[in-house]
Structures are given as C-alpha cells and as structure tokens.
Amino acid sequence: MTSRISLVETLRDLPPEWPDNPLPWIRDNIASSGEKMAVVDDDPTGTQTIYGVAVLTDWSLDTIRSELESDLPAFFIVTNSRGMPPSEAGAVNKEVGRNLRIALDASDRKVAILSRGDSTLRGHYPGEVDALDQGLGGGFDARIFVPFFLEGGRYTINDVHYVSDGDWLTPAGDTEFARDTAFSYISSNLRQWVEEATGGEVPSGDVAAISLDDIRVGGPGRVASLVSELEGGRTCIVNAASMRDIEVATQGLMIAEAQGKKFLYRTAASMMRARLGQAAPALLTRDDLRLPNSGGALIVIGSHVPRTTGQLNELLAMPGIHGVEVNANSLVYDAVELEVARVAKTVNENLSQRRDVVVYTSRELLIGEGAEQNLMIGQKVSDGLVAIVDAIDVRPRYLISKGGMTTSNITTKSLGVRRAVALGQILPGIPTWQLGAESRFPGLVFVVFPGNVGDPGGLVDMVSKLAIPG
Template identity: 45%
Template sequence: MYVSISQKMGQLPPDYKEEMLASIREEFSASGKTIVVLDDDPTGTQTSHDVTVLTSWRVGLIAEELKRKPPILFILTNSRSLPEKEAVELAHEIGYNLKEAVNASGREIVVISRSDSTLRGHFPAEVDSIASMLDMTEATIVLVPAFIEGGRFTIGDVHYLVENQELVPVSDTPFAHDVVFGYKHADLKLWVEEKTKGRVKAADVGSLSIDDIRVGGPQVVKEKLMACANGSIYIVNAASYRDLEVVAMGLIWAEKSGKKFLYRSSATLVPIRAGMESGKIFSPPKEATNSVNGALVVVGSHVPKTTSQLNWLLKNGNYQSIEVNVAEILQSVEPQLEATAISRQTDEWLSAGKNVVIHTSRQLAVGTDSESSLRINASVSDFLVNIMKSLTVRPKFIVAKGGITSSDLASKGLSSEKAVVLGAVIPGVPVWQMDRESKFPGIKYVVFPGNVGDEAALDEVCRKLAG
C-alpha cells in the first residue's frame, strides 16, 4: 500500500515564500557562464526552450556556440545507448573536446550530466570520466533526479514516481528491472552505495532535505552545500519547481564563494539553474507548414505506454502503417534492401499527402546480457536510420518515439549537427527545429520520450503539429 501524493504533500512544509526565477536569472547572467548539458539521451531537452542542442562534439562547433554566450547549450551524447566501457570512452572524448572549446572561446561553464529521472544511466562511471577530463575530481557531485513535469519527486531521500495519484518508490517500478540499468534501492543514499559497488557508503552521502529548502531558504542551502566534502556525492530532495529554484540560488551563492559542483540531474533543473521557466509549452502556428505532404511518425520504444499510445494513434488517427519485424531484421542478410523498400513505400504515401507510421514489432528482443541487449537496440536503430537516409520526400513534420530512436534519427538519419529546441508541444515532449544543413532543413522534429503522456498523447502531439 502506497501513500497518496496529496497526503504526503500535505505533510510537508509549504513552498518557500519567495519566487526566485528572476533573481536566479540576474545572478546567473552576471556570472558570465554557460550551462553545458551533456545529455545521455535527447529527451533531456524536454523542459527547455529557445536553446541550441548539438549532436556533434567537434571542438570548433562547441567553441563557436560558446562564443555566442548562450545561457544553456546541450550536447547530445546518447551514451545511454552504449555499454559502460564505450560510454566512459565517449565521456573522455567529449570532456577533452569541451575543455579545448572552453579554452578557445574563453567562456566559463557549469556542467550538468543530464540523465534519466528513473535512475537509469551510467552512474557513477560516466560522471567520474567527465570529472577527470574537466579537472573536476574535487567537485561535489550534486544528484538531483526530481523531474516535476513527469511526477518524479525525491522526499526523505527516497525517489518516487506518481502512479494513480500514489507515490511509488522507483525501486517498485519496471524501471528498476531495466535489463541494462536495473537497481534495488529507491533510497538514494543506498542507491549510490549500490551503484558505486560499495566504494561510496550510504552513510557518507549527504542530503539536502525539503525542510532545509522550504524553511531555511537559499541561505541554508548555501551553508549546507559549502559544508560538503570535496569529491563527495550530495542528494537534493525536491517536490516542486520552487524547491529547485531555492536550490539553484543556493548553488549559485555557493559557487560564488568558491565551491565547485558537477551536476547529475533530470531535465527539470536545467532551465531553472539559468533562471528560465521549466517546461514552457510551444504552440505551433496554425499555418505551421504549407507542405501538402504527409507527416511521419517513427516508433522505436517498446515500453507499455508507447505501445498503448501507438495503438491509440493507429485506431483514431488517419495513418498508413508499416511494421518493422525486429526478429526478421536481426536475421536478415540484406537489411539495407529492406530498409530501402520501406523508404520507397513511405515516399509514395508522403507525396500523396498520407501520414505514415513506421513502428517496430511490439515484442521486445533482448540478449543474454546487457551488452548484447544494447547491440540489438543499436541494430534496430541502424535499420530505422537507413530508412530515414533513403527518404526523398520531405514529411510535413517528423515525430520520433523513444530515446535511442530520436537521437539516431536526428544525428544520423537527418545528418544534423545542430537544432534549436523550441519548447514542449505537451509537457515533457520537446520540439526541435533542425538546422539548415540537415537532410530536411528547418523541419520540425518531435523528440517523444517512451514514458511520457497518457494513452492519447501521441495522437494529440501529431494533431497539434498538423495545425
């Protein structure tokens, strides 16, 4: 039996009285820094707006963007799709390039390693690698998984997910049984001990409580953070946007006093840390496109919520459907020919003004271990990428469902190094506008996380983008 969210929230002190975004924005602007978000999955942009995301980490590209002095810059690493060894090597490469770009641009940075709000990802290996390359091994690692838009809260050091108006510890959810990133503990102190394989004991992990934040305010937050041991891991409890505003201000004050932090957070903290509104909704213009071509939806995610959303779309929307049989693709000797055939059919339908859904078969294919499972995911994603590469007809817009799918289709399928995040079309679902150098210059591209929205959400997003 789980506690209801209303009961739990009623037991907490009221939010801190002062609205802080404007003050944070002023303090952050005066610091002359850019928040660089190393995003292990493209869904990390789901709370931000009017910011640039790079799908490449060339030194020149990063330096060019930093010279523009943006408040926030995303670099999409997609490292959650890789085995740990490869993710660490990638973090080394990106960390080195980022350091070179900082030197070339003269711009100071704040680094956020953005990861999943249900605690899946390469922690601590990825963060440790980033810290070593950026000379931040003495920095305090601030762990902030709260994702307010998605109903993920940290209270009493336990991370919860809201289901049916109840607070469910994430250890009791399917995410904890992830074939690659599974875990046993929702208590974040115990989770840290588990993930570090005992190198960091739960007793040595500090935490910032809801009382510290709501009663003490940013001054108490600063004092608590200043007292952290260098190189330690520190948990932030949060159950509202205001909690994270207070935390952001305390962090800024502590940094001004010389304390160094490396963040491992969900998406919600990112804009707030710069004094920007989190989760701002993007409203597509009614005359969003003059294209007479159909729209394209590509679904790679296998989670139950995605399957129910796909079924709803196919039942209630006007879409032509193509299923990619994963078992057959994995055994195929000429998958490229099969991808090209799907592209031709898709081109034909798009040019006739028909909307198209390309989706993988709903039976999840897994390997004998985490690495083989990741290789299967990569093979399926490569197949979808080859479909996109072979398209000749520009869709009205593109919706990509699933983290790996949306990352690979953007960077490899559309050959894009850069996009602008316009905002969320519905909470948690960001819309990108691809750059002029992509396969379809300026096209609207929706990054739709697997576990966001209700049953009708995919259909709702497509209708909104269609104007």
C-alpha cells in the first residue's frame, strides 16, 4: 500500500528555511574564481532549470577545449547514456571524463564537474559515475548525491525521496518510475537506495547524509563542516525541500571545496541552478523566442510513461492538432521502412499545409526479457523516430520532443546538432534550446519536454502558448 503524505502538512512541519540568501555569495565566489560548470548529462533534459548555457552533443577533446574558453558560464555534455546498455554507458562516461581531465590539465580554468541524473532515480548508477570518476583520474573525497528537483516536485525529507502529485507526496519507490522496465527499484530511503543500486557494495549505514536540520538550522557553515569530514570517496546524500535548501547546501559545499575538498556530484537539475548562482528566471514567452508567424509545429512523442500518455490524450483532443500514430511493433519487429515512409509522408503533407502535427508511438508497452533487452527495444523505437524526422523535409515552425532518448537521438542523428544554447524554460522544468548553425534547421526553436514532467494539460498549455496570434 502506498504511504502517501500531505505535501502542505509535511512542508509546514519542517523547520523554517535558513534566513540568509546564499546566491550573492555564490555569484561572488564564481566571479572571483572564474569557475565554470561542466555537466555530464545522461539525457538532454538537464537544462530544465537554467539559462544561457551551452549544450554539446560532441565531447571530443577539441570541443571541450573550445568550450572552456567560451564566455558562457557552463556547458552540458549530453551523452544519452541512460538509453545505453551499462557497458556502453560506462565506456562513454570514462571517455568524457578522460577528455575533461586532459583539457583541464592544459588549462588554468577552475571547473566544477557534475553528473546529471534522473530525479526519479532511473539511470546507470553507480556504473556511469564510477566510470566518470576513473576517467577524471579519481581522488574525490566524496560523491554528493542530490536528486531534489523542485520544478518536477521531487523532495528529499528525512532521507526519503518523494514525488509530488498534486497535494500528495508519494515515496519514489511506490511510483510508476520505480517500475521502469530498465531501471526498476524498491527503496525510497536514499541510503537504502544507494545500497540497493550498488548491490550491497555500499551499505546504507556507510552513506552519510546532510539533514534538513543541518541545512535550515546550521546553515552553510554546518554543511561545510560535515562535508569536510568526508573522505575516501564516501557517498553523501543531501536532503532538500526548497531551492533555499539547495542553495545553502551548495554554499557549504563550495566553502569546503575552497578549503581543499574534492567532490564528484550526481544530481538532478535544481542543483545546477544553485551552483551557477542563478535565481529563478521568468518563463519564456512566444515573443522571446521570435517564432515565425506562419508554418506548422512538429511534436514528436516517444516517452511512454503514464504521465506522457495522459498529456498526449489531451493534446490529441485539441482542435487543430493532427495526430499520426507510429506502430511501435513495426519499428521493433518488422516493416520498419514502410512505417517510416508512411508516417514521414503524412507529416510532410500536413506541415506543407501549415498544420500542427504530433507524431507519437503506439501506447502499448513492448516488454522484453530483462533490462538490456528492454533498452534494446527502446533504442529500436527511438531509431524509428529518428528515421521519420530524418525524412521530414519541411521546416517546422518549432519542434517539441518528448522523452529523453527520443530527444537525444533526434538532435544528433536527425538534426545534426553539435552545439545549442539553452535559452530558458517555456514552462516550469521544460527547457528550450536554439539549435546551432551546423544543424539541419539552423536557429530552430527546440523544446525538450521530459517524459516525467508536467501536469495533464502540459502539452496543450505549451502548444497554446506558442500558437500564432489571432
């Protein structure tokens, strides 16, 4: 039975937040040290809280060296490793780490390195973090684990990680996300989850924790004192129920780093905003994006989580939306070329007539024998969507892609994106990019809509917001 608790009552019963705003201190520290942030992102959705940063789909040594010299405060390396088998994900992260280390060895730039993972605890943990650690040359005093994500309603309280759904908090292990066919888990207590994820290699009793009392009563000094005691690569989880909590924890961690401690981070997206010292930006408007006043939009939906399906159903009921269903069975088992040709032809016809089109995979979940086969099925479906987008020759007014693996493969394989700029968020937790000049559609506004984010009307709200005036 799911042990839901009241969101309002739980937050009300917590100690008051730390009164002092850490952001000015964080910004001053960055300005004086020249620190840049490098994020190794396991799918393309990690820019969902920040703005004005580079997004790279290429992690060659030359690319990293060039980005270290750019004026932007951070860059995200999108590996799409969440959609890879464990061995491939590890190899990619080790390569990224090695290239970062070589580039940094030849630079005097100070860089904070974070591994961005899913706020609902799905992904290759600890494997890809182990590999990144190896590539970077090791020597970290601790791994700091922070899955809090305010925009998505993810809270960590008393070491238990929760997912909010309206007025309720549900332990993560009791949600649909814990039943993911590739990354299932049982534990909601993060200390126990680390033990589960590491197969017992890291016992829950060995996992350190920064509590909300430490953060809200002790402040940055208390956090700095606690993390300064960590050594030997020990795992430490951070509790958080607000952005102020994350900002206080970030200041404390940066104080400890200035005193010589070395941390490797595995975090969700909210930590990125705190680390850059950014306040919550205003949501982007249609005018901000300078969208053309003609043409049809393209929405591509590969995510199959229940939240996405509910959003899709509402979008399909919206007047003016033309839906094209892709038969996932055809993409996985047979008739791939015929299905790709059929869908692409229909989409091109609709876009040519300036209609908004949503391309979505059939909602029946295809399940294989074990996690690796399920990842393979997901990859084949994603490859089919890539082929469809590749065959679309009418430039859309804008493009929305829903689902991490779908988005990563479309950007790199269909659109040829090597660098984009994250402009900000069009809705809470939903980043918007402008594609680089090297892409198939230079300057295209590309909305990265995570599968596990948004309320039931999220897609409808977005399409309505971006609609042509009048």
